[in-house]
Amino acid sequence: MVDILGVPMPVLMGQLLLGLINGAFYAVLSLGLALIFGLLNIINFAHGAFYMLGAFVAWLALQYLGIGYWPALIVAPLVVGVFGVIVERLLLKRLYELDHLYGLLLTFGLALVIEGTFRQLYGISGQPYQLPESLSGGINLGFMFLPKYRAWVIVASLVMCLATWLIIERTKLGALMRAATENPDLVRAFGVNVPLLVTLTYGFGVALAAFAGVLAAPIYSVNPIMGSHLIIVVFAVVVIGGMGSIMGAVVSGFMLGVFEGLTRVFWPEASSVVIFVIMAVVLMVKPAGLFGRTA
Amino acid sequence: MSKLKTALMAGIASVALAGTAQAEITNNVVKIGVLDDMSGVYADLAGEGSVLAARMAVEDAGGSVAGSPIEVISADHQNKADIAANVARQWIDTDQVDVVVDVGNSAAALAVQEVTETKGKVHLNSTAATTALTNEKCSPTGVHWTYDTYALANGTGKALVEQGAKKWFFITADYAFGHSLEENTSKAVKSAGGEVVGSVRAPFPNNDFSSYLLQAQGSGADVIAFANTGGDFVNALKQAQEFGITQSGQKIAGLLVFLTDVHSLGLESTKGLTITTGWYWDQDEDSRAWADRFAERNGGKRPTMVQAGVYSAVSHYLKAIAAIESDEGKPVVDQMKQTPINDMFAKNGKIREDGRMVHDMKLVQVKTPDESKGEWDYYKILSNIPGDQAFMPLSESTCDLVKQ
Numbered sequence: 001m002v003d004i005l006g007v008p009m010p011v012l013m014g015q016l017l018l019g020l021i022n023g024a025f026y027a028v029l030s031l032g033l034a035l036i037f038g039l040l041n042i043i044n045f046a047h048g049a050f051y052m053l054g055a056f057v058a059w060l061a062l063q064y065l066g067i068g069y070w071p072a073l074i075v076a077p078l079v080v081g082v083f084g085v086i087v088e089r090l091l092l093k094r095l096y097e098l099d100h101l102y103g104l105l106l107t108f109g110l111a112l113v114i115e116g117t118f119r120q121l122y123g124i125s126g127q128p129y130q131l132p133e134s135l136s137g138g139i140n141l142g143f144m145f146l147p148k149y150r151a152w153v154i155v156a157s158l159v160m161c162l163a164t165w166l167i168i169e170r171t172k173l174g175a176l177m178r179a180a181t182e183n184p185d186l187v188r189a190f191g192v193n194v195p196l197l198v199t200l201t202y203g204f205g206v207a208l209a210a211f212a213g214v215l216a217a218p219i220y221s222v223n224p225i226m227g228s229h230l231i232i233v234v235f236a237v238v239v240i241g242g243m244g245s246i247m248g249a250v251v252s253g254f255m256l257g258v259f260e261g262l263t264r265v266f267w268p269e270a271s272s273v274v275i276f277v278i279m280a281v282v283l284m285v286k287p288a289g290l291f292g293r294t295a
Numbered sequence: 296m297s298k299l300k301t302a303l304m305a306g307i308a309s310v311a312l313a314g315t316a317q318a319e320i321t322n323n324v325v326k327i328g329v330l331d332d333m334s335g336v337y338a339d340l341a342g343e344g345s346v347l348a349a350r351m352a353v354e355d356a357g358g359s360v361a362g363s364p365i366e367v368i369s370a371d372h373q374n375k376a377d378i379a380a381n382v383a384r385q386w387i388d389t390d391q392v393d394v395v396v397d398v399g400n401s402a403a404a405l406a407v408q409e410v411t412e413t414k415g416k417v418h419l420n421s422t423a424a425t426t427a428l429t430n431e432k433c434s435p436t437g438v439h440w441t442y443d444t445y446a447l448a449n450g451t452g453k454a455l456v457e458q459g460a461k462k463w464f465f466i467t468a469d470y471a472f473g474h475s476l477e478e479n480t481s482k483a484v485k486s487a488g489g490e491v492v493g494s495v496r497a498p499f500p501n502n503d504f505s506s507y508l509l510q511a512q513g514s515g516a517d518v519i520a521f522a523n524t525g526g527d528f529v530n531a532l533k534q535a536q537e538f539g540i541t542q543s544g545q546k547i548a549g550l551l552v553f554l555t556d557v558h559s560l561g562l563e564s565t566k567g568l569t570i571t572t573g574w575y576w577d578q579d580e581d582s583r584a585w586a587d588r589f590a591e592r593n594g595g596k597r598p599t600m601v602q603a604g605v606y607s608a609v610s611h612y613l614k615a616i617a618a619i620e621s622d623e624g625k626p627v628v629d630q631m632k633q634t635p636i637n638d639m640f641a642k643n644g645k646i647r648e649d650g651r652m653v654h655d656m657k658l659v660q661v662k663t664p665d666e667s668k669g670e671w672d673y674y675k676i677l678s679n680i681p682g683d684q685a686f687m688p689l690s691e692s693t694c695d696l697v698k699q
Contacts, residue, residue, distance in 0.1 A: 011513060018505045123596075125339040125559040126529055131537065138539055144509060147537045219537060220502055221529045221559065225335065229502055264506035269469055271506075272498035 010143030015261045021150045023257020024157035025212055029230065030237040030249040031161055032208035035168075038244035039181045039201045042092060042103040047234065048227025049111040050206045053080045054213025055222045056118060059127050069132035069218070076214045077207035084206025088199050096198075111228070118224035126221030153215055160211065161250045168246055177201060236279045242292020252290060320363040320622050321391065327353070327609060328392040330382055330407065331422070332399050333371035336500050336526035340553040341399040341422040343369075344593055344602040349396055351589065352609035360613050361620040368392070372403050374500075379403035383410040393622045394419060394612060397605050401425035401472035408437050415624040419612060421604035424524075424551060425475040426687060429651040433694035436624040437650045438631065441604030442573035444476040445687040446656050447550050450571030450680055452483035454658055455518055458569075460546050464516035465494035466507045466531060468523035473499065476522040476550050492516050499523070504531040508538050517546060524551040529559050536564060553599045557661055557673045565673075566663040573656055574600040574640055575674050581639035590671075597671040607640035608652075644682070649694035656685040 029051060036044045057076040061067035067075060087110065095102045131149055138147040168174040180187045180194050188194050213227075220226055237256050241248030256275050263271040282290060329346045332338050346369045353365045368390070372379035379398065386392035387410070395411055398404040399422030411418040412434040420428055421440045424447070428439045463484050467473040473496070481491050493514045495507050508531070511519040519540065521531050528549055535547055549556075552570045576586035576597045585606070589598045598606075615630040616622050628650075636644030641654035659674035667673060689697055 011510070014509045014513075015506055018503075018509065021505070022503055119334065119338075123339045123555075124334070124336065124342075124526070125555045126526060128559065128561040128564065130563075138537075145512070145539050145543075147539070149537060150505075219534060221526055221533065223526065226502070229500065261506060265510070268495050268497060268507070272501070 011265065012262075014144035015265045016258060017144065017146065018150075019258035019261025020254060021153055021257070022260060023254035024154050025216065025230070025253075026234055026237045026257050027161055027250045027253030028157045028208055028212040028215070029234040030241065030253045031164055031246065032205040032212075033234060033238050034241065034244055034246050034249035035164070035208070036202055036205040037238070038246065039177055040092070040103075040198055041096065041100065042107065042202075043100055044205065045104055045108040045231070046087075046111040046114065047107075047206075047209050048229075048231030049114040050080055050084065050209040050227070051213040051216070051230065052118070052224060052227035053083070053114065054210025055129070055217040055220075055226060056122075056127075056213075056224075057210065058214045058217050059129050059222050062129065063127075069214075073211070073214050077210040080210035080213075081203045081207030085199055085203040087206075088202040092202065093195070093199075111231075115224050115228060122224065124223055124225065126223035126226075129217040129222050131218045149218060153219075156215060157212075160208070164208070165246055165250070233275055236275050238289075240275075240279050240282045240289055242289025245289065245291040248289060248291025319620070320361055320616070321393065323363050324391065325360055325363055325365045325394075325613070325616060325622050326386075326390065326392045327365065327367045327394050327396055328383075328386045328390075329367065329369040329396045329605070330372055330379060330386075330398050330403075331369070332374050332403075333369070335374050337374070337399045337422070337524075339555045339559075339596075340525060340599045341397055341601050341605075344589075344596070344598060345397045345399075345422065345605045347589065347593055348598065348602045348606040349609050351592075352606045352613065356610065356613045356617075360616045361622075363622075365613065372398070372400070374400045374403065376400075376402040376406040380406040380410050383407045384414075387411070387414045387416050393417065393624075394609075396609060397421050397601070398423055399601070401427070401475065402470055404428060405432055405471060408432055408434050411436055411624075417612065417624050417628055419605075419608040421608055422601040424472050426479065427471070427475065429647075429649040430687075430693045433649045433692075433696055435650075435696060436628050438608065438628060438646055438652060439650055440608045440652045441601050442571075442656065443651070443686070444472070444479045444551075446573070446680075446685045447571045448476065448479035448483040449685060450656055450658050451548055451550055451569055452480045452489075453487045454569055454571075454677075455546065455548055456484055456487040456489040460517040460548075461489045462516045463489055463491045463518050463520055463548075464511045464514045465491070465520050465522050466504065466511060467494055467496050468499040468501075468527055469496040470499050472524075473522045477520075480520060480522065480550060497523070497527075500527055502530060504534050505538065507531075508535055508540060512538065512540055512543075512545065518548050519545055520548040520550055522550050524553065525556065528552060528556055532560060532564060553601070554597060554671070554673060555599055558596075558671065562662060562664045562667055562673065565661045568661040569677070570659050570661065570674070571656055571680070572600050572659055572674070573654070574603045575657055575659060575676065576603070577672065577674070578657065578676065579639075585639040595670075603640050607636065607638050607644075610638060611636055647689060648696050648698075649689065649692050650696075651686055653682040653686050655682050656680040 054076045058072040135149045241252035263274040333342050370382045394417040396419045401423045404423030418437040424444045426443045426445045465477045467477045615627045632646045644654035646652045658677045
């Protein structure tokens with residue numbers, strides 16, 4: 001058996017795969033963040049709260065309406081996305097002309113309010129959400145036991161990331177969105193409804209977070225602070241990838257998941273800080289991030 | 296001149312009465328500060344419920360003691376030791392707090408114990424688990440009430456080895472509590488004839504345990520023991536099932552599992568778990584009656600062992616103040632040590648010189664969904680572990696208050 005730095009190959013392979021799975025969550029979340037930052041210039045601190053909302057809506061739908069996992073995968077992002085649209089129309093829209101800081105403060109406050117409300121209503125220990133029947137069990141890969149659900153997480157995230165990228169880069173709608181960021185006045189002059197475009201983008205970014213939340217519900221505990229654990233890491237991912245870069249967010253999401261996974265094998269205690277160390281190094285060497293353009 | 300005379304007389308009187316008390320309540324109020332994780336992973340198992348338990352103890356004592364009113368205040372230490380120490384210090388220095396209660400999270404508890412000891416105030420700990428509170432960090436004004444890592448390790452560790460689970464692998468929360476729990480359980484496992492084949496330390500708090508579970512799965516261990524608790528335990532167990540660990544024959548041991556964790560995971564996920572607990576709400580008539588009263592005011596949620604421990608500790612503390620008519624730290628704790636504890640929490644409980652409250656622990660098993668008669672009916676009691684077997688014997692103690 002081949003050993004790498006004293007770690008047997010199968011163990012390493014297993015950890016790499018797990019890293020990819022975690023990376024999938026980072027990728028979907030940071031994708032939404034990058035999208036919102038790229039088009040709206042808002043640092044969306046409420047992203048973790050929207051992720052939590054996605055998981056909770058899925059749980060509530062199952063608990064009170066009997067709506068299962070598969071429909072929830074569509075329903076929850078829609079519901080949370082609409083909530084995001086309301087937030088944008090009601091609050092965020094007033095801040096575009098101001099400094100980044102105001103958007104950050106507003107969304108941070110919003111996150112606290114949402115989390116606080118759910119903490120008050122449902123407590124902190126979390127709600128049970130069972131794996132969907134069709135995805136329980138797993139496949140023995142020889143080097144590890146891969147639960148079917150985790151395989152599904154990777155596939156679903158990759159498809160979602162790819163689809164988003166295609167929409168932004170290859171469709172007319174995406175072209176308009178990009179143009180609206182570059183020069184909103186000019187785009188408006190062509191008769192395009194720019195504010196609507198911006199609202200939809202925010203709603204879509206938020207829906208992506210909720211989608212990740214539903215994906216997470218069966219494997220992590222559905223609790224009000226599940227998002228706040230993750231949001232800081234996801235911000236680091238976005239910074240490493242380059243603020244606003246869609247490709248950067250996805251690639252660095254998967255990459256950092258793998259780095260973190262490897263750290264868990266070689267130095268478990270450091271696994272919670274490794275992403276921030278990488279962030280510090282990247283910021284020193286390439287302040288705009290790996291895929292970012294220097295302003 | 297007459298003033299000096301009175302002072303002298305008072306001095307003589309107090310010397311004559313030394314050891315009993317100066318018969319006074321400082322600032323004419325007994326102030327109880329409940330310091331806890333009110334918003335993080337431990338907020339449900341202790342948190343506001345602990346504050347409620349303390350309030351109930353105060354109400355049951357009539358709202359006043361030795362002629363002075365009793366007040367309860369609370370704060371969130373956010374699981375940070377430095378915040379815990381600062382709040383405790385501020386409470387004692389400027390808010391006239393006489394006793395700091397509960398203090399979940401071992402790191403926070405140890406920080407508070409240092410503050411209360413230097414200030415001569417009382418620390419009644421229910422939720423923290425580390426044995427350090429009654430060993431190297433023991434204090435003449437510190438009492439550790441509900442359980443500790445030694446008792447958990449001894450209960451669950453021994454029971455599982457006897458059931459034939461010899462080889463152990465630990466997934467440990469990387470801070471004072473996890474370390475202490477792993478160390479104690481390792482000892483208990485080895486002395487019962489088992490062996491430890493490996494361990495890994497996970498950051499606290501942690502969402503994803505799959506990497507660690509994979510390492511544990513590959514270790515060839517009979518038992519994968521989670522030396523963590525609260526939300527971390529919930530996540531770890533959920534993922535252990537996802538990775539097919541129990542189906543492949545490996546056992547899961549939850550070393551510190553609270554009633555709220557079982558509630559959150561559901562019986563389908565937890566059935567059959569063997570758990571050591573300091574108290575269970577359905578253990579007897581008294582506990583049921585108290586739990587009913589508690590649940591009524593806690594949105595229907597039944598109390599955990601540590602919330603019950605808070606009630607018991609505060610009640611005993613108030614009785615001691617009533618007996619000596621003083622709220623001065625050390626004399627009160629000395630008085631508490633002299634009287635046995637008999638209430639809905641413990642029968643013939645006793646506080647030792649190291650501050651350990653010794654009482655019977657319970658080995659319980661989580662019911663299957665069929666066995667459970669409804670919400671919160673989760674445990675069946677397997678056996679009673681007598682206090683002198685449950686807790687670390689004084690002969691092993693490293694506390695300098697213990698005369699060897």
